[in-house]
Amino acid sequence: MKLDRHAFIEVVKNTPLVSIDVIVRNIQNEVLLGLRNNEPAKNYWFVPGCRICKNERIAQAFRRLSLEELGIELTAQDSQFLGVFEHFYRENFACETGIETHYVVLAYEIRLNRSLCDLPKDQHSHFRWWPVDNLLQAQDVHPYTKAYFQHSV
Numbered sequence: 001m002k003l004d005r006h007a008f009i010e011v012v013k014n015t016p017l018v019s020i021d022v023i024v025r026n027i028q029n030e031v032l033l034g035l036r037n038n039e040p041a042k043n044y045w046f047v048p049g050c051r052i053c054k055n056e057r058i059a060q061a062f063r064r065l066s067l068e069e070l071g072i073e074l075t076a077q078d079s080q081f082l083g084v085f086e087h088f089y090r091e092n093f094a095c096e097t098g099i100e101t102h103y104v105v106l107a108y109e110i111r112l113n114r115s116l117c118d119l120p121k122d123q124h125s126h127f128r129w130w131p132v133d134n135l136l137q138a139q140d141v142h143p144y145t146k147a148y149f150q151h152s153v
Contacts, residue, residue: 002053005094008093008094009092009094009096009099012092012093012094012099012101013092013099015102016102016103016104017051017101017102017103017104018051018052018103018104018105018106019049019050019051019052019103019104019105019106020049020050020052020058020061020062020065020105020106020107020108021047021048021049021085021105021106021107021108021148022047022048022049022062022065022066022069022070022079022107022108022109022110023047023082023107023108023109023110023148024047024048024070024109024110024111024112024114025109025110025111025112026111026112026113026114026129027111027113028129028131029131029132030129030130030131030132031047031129031130031131031132031135031149032047032048032112032114032127032128032129032130033045033046033047033127033128033130033135033141033145034046034047034048034069034119034123034124034125034126034127034128035124035125035126035127035128036123036124036142037122037123037124037125038093038123039089039091039092039093039094039095040087040089040090040091040092040093040101041089041091041142041144042091043140044140044141044142044145045128045130045135045138045140045141045142045145046124046141046142046144046145047145047148048065048066048069048070048123048124049065049069049105050064050065050068050069051103058076058106059075059076062074062075062076062079062108063075068120068122068123069119069120069122069123069124070112070114070119070120071114071118071119071120072112072114074110074112076108078110079108079109079110080108080109080110081106081107081108082107082108082109082148083107084104084105084106084107085104085105085107085144085147085148086102086103086104086105087101087102087103087105087144088100088101088102088103089101089102089103107148132149135149136149136150
């Protein structure tokens, strides 16, 4: 069941969201980041991710995320679970003032070699493979993305 915009704003205003982020590495050990189109974290480089919907199992959300953001259906069994992270944003998807967003994030890592031109552009305007040292130094890589690599990931 998909909530209408007003109902979802109330959810964001009053509860944490549960999501999945996927750290995708290629054979050179570079990390795939996309330049986000939407709030929160708009105009920052970020790992692929999505919310888990009501009554959607984690395995289903993982498959949906991989298909929508990577253009290929993968399973959580194809990945390694890295842990639970929290993201707190002053912004929200609707750009409504005074409503912050809180995510509880399940982070996974996967090895995948994909052509950047094959990746869907719904959530990200551009994709790029990043060496970890470079993404840690870049001002336009979001701090929550950097956190995945600052904690011995």
